[in-house]
Amino acid sequence: MLNLNKIVVAGHLGKDAETVNFEKGGCVIKFSVASSEKYTKKDGTAVENTTWFNVELFRKTDTVAQYLVKGTPVYVEGKIKNETYDKADGTKGYSTKVLASNIQLLGSKKGETTETVTSEENSDDIPF
Numbered sequence: 430m431l432n433l434n435k436i437v438v439a440g441h442l443g444k445d446a447e448t449v450n451f452e453k454g455g456c457v458i459k460f461s462v463a464s465s466e467k468y469t470k471k472d473g474t475a476v477e478n479t480t481w482f483n484v485e486l487f488r489k490t491d492t493v494a495q496y497l498v499k500g501t502p503v504y505v506e507g508k509i510k511n512e513t514y515d516k517a518d519g520t521k522g523y524s525t526k527v528l529a530s531n532i533q534l535l536g537s538k539k540g541e542t543t544e545t546v547t548s549e550e551n552s553d554d555i556p557f
Contacts, residue, residue, distance in 0.1 A: 434508040436527055438482050439535070440464035446497035458486045458494050462503060462527075486529040493532075502535035 446460040465479045484505055486493070497503070507529040516522045 436505075436507055436509055438462055438464050438484075438505045438527065440482070440503065442497055442499055442501045442503060443481065444499045446494040448491040448494045450491065455487065455489050456491045458488060458491060458497065460484050460486075460497050462505060483524070483526040484529050484532075485526055486532060496534055504533040504535055505529050506531040 440462040443461040443463050446458050448456050448458050450456045462482045462484055463479050464482065465477055467475070467477045469475055482505070484507070505527060507527045510526050510528050512524050512526070514522045514524065
């Protein structure tokens with residue numbers, strides 16, 4: 430039986446990336462991506478649906494975070510991770526995130542060049 434957990438998302442960052450450094454080295458870069466679908470109903474009404482994805486990229490360094498700013502278009506590959514947590518009221522909460530294995534900057538808000546970033550399995554000498 431084949432098991433597969435893969436997601437591909439393209440959209441724009443909703444806010445600047447946040448870096449969380451670990452005591453023993455390395456970090457996780459957290460950001461959100463909005464992906465919108467636009468279509469027109471039969472009656473001519475324009476509709477836009479936006480889905481938000483919480484993304485985490487584990488890295489040895491945090492140099493990539495400086496390029497992940499609000500509004501930047503980005504392509505993300507990774508896998509889905511579901512988590513549970515205890516809420517303040519004692520009930521269970523649920524969250525879903527994307528654990529990124531590869532991201533590609535599709536340019537800046539001003540249309541600059543593209544760059545590709547992979548998770549920490551690759552060499553740390555990549556500038557981002």
